[in-house]
Amino acid sequence: MKGCYHLTPGTMLADRYVIDVVLGKGGFGITYKAFDTKLNIIVAIKEFYPIGLVKRDEGDAQIRYQSAGKEEEFQLGLHRFLEEARNLAKFSKHPNIVDVFHFFKENGTGYIVMEYLDGISMKYFLKVNEGKMSVLYAKEIALAIAGALETLHAAGIIHRDVSPDNIFLCSDGKIKLIDFGASRLSVDDDSCREVIVKPGYAPPEQYQTDSDQGPWTDIYALGATCYCAVTGCVPLEATERVQEDLLVSPCEWDEEIPAYMDHIIRKAMALKPKDRFASAREMADALRKCKVVAVPKTKKEKQLQRRKYAKTGILAGMLGLILFGMVLCQRFSTPRGTLNVWICATEDTDVNQMEAYYNRMSGKWAAEEYPDMKVNVHVEKEESYKEHLLQALGTEQAPDVFESTGLADEVYAYSEELGDCAARMDRSDSYYFLSRYQTYFPKRKQMPIGFDVQVKYILQGVNENEARNGASEAQDTYVYDGSDEQLQLFLTGQIPYLTGFASDYEDIINAYETYVPKEKNLLGIIRVYPLENTAVTYRTLSVNADHTHLQKKMAELYIEYLLSYGGQQMMASQDERMLSVNCRVDGEDRKNIRKKLTILEQQLDGYR
Template structure:
């Protein structure tokens, strides 16, 4: 089929009509927003742009058609609304001057880094597949497989805000597998939430949107941009200078599962630092098994060292491989262990000091006698006798 016959809203055959019989889109319609690309714009001499299917503060996602592979794709355009604009007469973005230009150039670099990060995992079944990425129109684009379905957020909205526990676990485990792969590459996602978990029409689970992804830090502390989603972001994401790692994603994944089984978005982690009133999942929903409730709470521990340190451990806890302690019990156990270690160290120190004093007392060195300085008439030897001690004087003879 000639791509010109395709509806730019649903990509179905318009059969030569001006109005799509499938969705009602009218040929020649303006884009949904004036700043969006006009439908039928051709990018990289390959991708026919259709209507936008989503947009936010940092980018616009379009439905598109790959004229080379003859398949539907999704094209994400980098378009930070506070730094650029676009007029209806041009496809190029208009970059604001001054500091905002500098910010834009830095952000564009991060967008391309996102593309490279996602491209590393194109063959992973639970991560959205990146087909291509390129720069054009003074901005950049990422071409991804088109996913037919809806986000977990939309699924929850149409399911009474929560899911049966077994269904929730079945959706979270593929995300665990996806995170396990990216964490092994030293990358953290930093934006796990129901918005970025996609469920396809054939029930596949895909992790999407790596826009916030960064390399996990080593020993050197680095400044990271503050990227967070209230209710899902751990305390360390509220600070621009903070150490983040796999445990950062684990908190967000635990919070997502909390939302799925309780129907409630968890309170913000910074509020929990002041007064932690997070209701246990098993109390918010009595059908949540205690082992699952504990695993969620452990993943959402405010102290990052108390959380699961790798997603594989969280997965094992969710599948019943072992029972974990709650964060409170784990902290109490650690305090007790530290106390025992301190007491043992004090006992050993005391014993060591006592032993040293005794050794110094028993084995006190005897003053040596200078035999050469003794005169013959100065030497007296005492010999014991069974009846009485008698004193004999012997003259020393050389």
């Protein structure tokens, strides 16, 4: 904030508050850490200092107007600032609203004395956690803020700046809504309204001074905050959505996001206020009950519906000769018949359950996309899988698609080249490694559907310097053995790091929540460092080269499905051995690792 001079440390305000350091600056003011000499407690003091209206000489506490004609605007803002304090003081006992102790005028401006909060902002939490948090934690925060908004709205106050910046996660576990600089009474004179927006979080009506703003304005912002928390992405700006609503739904970002959370967020973020929740309480009730609420149809859904009708009309109008030709073409090229698939499972897998799930999900996909095609998935434990597969290849019992992980040489003669399949997938940037398919898989007879790699896990702030030394080298000193005892030693700082695989992250996070006290969760962040020059392990599928052209086509279509959002999620839910090559699939914890692993694309020296 060029030209903005804050109060000098040691400055006394109201004959009781001693200014310490600056905690933060914004467009409306400066927040200081201070000491209350009467109560002997640390407090936070917010000074009304609107940028562009006032200035202060360095070392001087008194403020001056930037230029002539600014006084009226400043005084109006100051009145609102102190009115904000007066209103907030009514809610000092609310567990989710920052407490206001005192407010007064001095140095030509105003000050609000508030409780000093120990912890971090939600924005910072997201920053140090690779941009995301779990759905459960996001839900906990949303319920707390909805409770605060319900109280504010009942008093006729709207916040107008709900976002991760203004949600504070206290070290004692409390969640507070802060920074009411943009708030106002919902009955304010329209002529006095400023256009105050935070792109991505502000709804369409907030971009206009003469718009109708109210509780629904904060509901949109809370929905947008939840969107960012669970997807890791700031939503599209409302003005862009009004022109063409291309907002990607949370479930499209990550299928692990429950349907109820996806629908609640989308309803809260509806462009039209009438389509949003009627109140913060209604939104909170939906969250508590995990209710899958009705949402307006997206543009994509409307397009699919129109396409369906259009397709029906076109088919009905086809000439007999053309229709006959299409039927003949379909008879010989449309996927039809049964596709047999063999999958290898670990020894501790419930193969019956896994096989049933694969068949159910694969059958659903085939029924929707290729009604004449059936998929039969056989799952077998790895102890006997290799022997049975090699016995079947070259015979009528051989599957159309089979897992070929670690069997490159043995299955080479029976496998079809999959270069065309990889080329189609390579048109999207949603996949790892496929862009270098021919480099990593020169034989082009195995399609990677998962991968894993060695990494080093370090607990931030606990022997971090020691742990980071040699982080790029594979070391055997503290190799993760899967035991609870070892995890407890690591997570309580008794050993400096663990070397394991990226797919171990979920186990470590689960243990982290068990062994690390909640009040320390905000500080002890697990960091992940990929180890250089280590082998990357792949999970692969191959297609039987001895089968008919139609069977091979069906096999490639099925592999494309397994590489898709839904297919990769299906495999990830049943087999945690590896990470998905589709970068949009895995849950929050695994995605945190992914961003650390992209450098490995430059380090691979081919598939072994």
